[in-house]
Amino acid sequence: MPTNCNFGIAADILKDCSAPPTAGVEAVAYAFNRSDIDSVTYDQSNPRLVTAITLADGAKAYKIENFKKEIDAGFDLVTSETNIDKFNQYVKFEPWGIDSDTVKALDELSDLVIIVERKNKGNDGDGAFQIYGLQTGLYKSSDTMRANTASGKRIIELTNQAEEESTVSYHVFFDTDYATTKAAVEALLGDGGDNGGGDGGEV
Numbered sequence: 001m002p003t004n005c006n007f008g009i010a011a012d013i014l015k016d017c018s019a020p021p022t023a024g025v026e027a028v029a030y031a032f033n034r035s036d037i038d039s040v041t042y043d044q045s046n047p048r049l050v051t052a053i054t055l056a057d058g059a060k061a062y063k064i065e066n067f068k069k070e071i072d073a074g075f076d077l078v079t080s081e082t083n084i085d086k087f088n089q090y091v092k093f094e095p096w097g098i099d100s101d102t103v104k105a106l107d108e109l110s111d112l113v114i115i116v117e118r119k120n121k122g123n124d125g126d127g128a129f130q131i132y133g134l135q136t137g138l139y140k141s142s143d144t145m146r147a148n149t150a151s152g153k154r155i156i157e158l159t160n161q162a163e164e165e166s167t168v169s170y171h172v173f174f175d176t177d178y179a180t181t182k183a184a185v186e187a188l189l190g191d192g193g194d195n196g197g198g199d200g201g202e203v
Contacts, residue, residue, distance in 0.1 A: 005084055024119035025071050029093070030185055031114045032061040034137040048168050050131060051175045053188065060190030064114070070094040073116040073132055075169045086165035089132040091116065094153045111137035112158060115173060115185055125178025129185055131171040136164040 036059035043049035055061070064071065071094075075087040091114045095106060113133040121128040132138060138158035145154040160166055175181050 007084075019123075022118075022120035024069070025066060025073065026117040026119060027066050029064040029066060029071055029073075029091070029114055029116045030061045030188060031064055031112050032059065032188060034111045034113050034133060036060075037113070040134070048171055050134070050171050050173045052184065053173070055188060055190075061115075061188035063189070064093050064095075066093070071116065073114070073130065073170075075132075075166075078165045084167065086167055087169045088160050088165045089138065089170060090157065090159050091132050091138060092155070092157045094150070094155050096153060098152075106143075106154065106156065109156070109158070110139055112139075114138060114158070115188075117182075117185075121178055125181050126174045127172055128178060129173040129181055131173050133158070133160070133166075134171050135166045135168070136160055 032055060036055050038054045038056045038059075039052075040050055040054075041052035043051060072092040073090060075089045078086045078088050080086070095102065097103075111133075113131065116130050116132065118128050118130060137160070139161050140156060141159040142157040143154070145152070173181060173185065175184055
């Protein structure tokens, strides 16, 4: 990011009709505690591109299962007259579990990083994996349940906290190609990968 805060345009904004936009996210998202991050490798020329993430010894990511359109992710621009424009990042999901352990886990969600895999894979995976909450974490902004609404499911929305919005809309996780990146994301679950910690769990 330029240190002088003078932003503008530096590349063509074109459309490729052979690869039109596609909505939707895949069946699994990946969540981990921001405090468990040991290191993040950013591309030197584009800090929005993350090429590697390492979690602390014993830490791991957890799966959030999606059904149809239960998971959503995105951002909203936050403008300012006294600061650079920022982005309020957003992830929504609808867990099914109602047992006591699930209730405890969901009640305590805080300061998370979530990786969502888009159905739109971009150019061989460049853009398929989007990271939310990497800078300042995601926190619950809405957590609701009505037994007679939405099949009685709990609906949780997470965003950045006020005044902690991200300087980027989201980070892209990409290394070499789709298969390599997918393997790196799966390794965060800790099932024999470099991050240790046994089997990854599910939310």
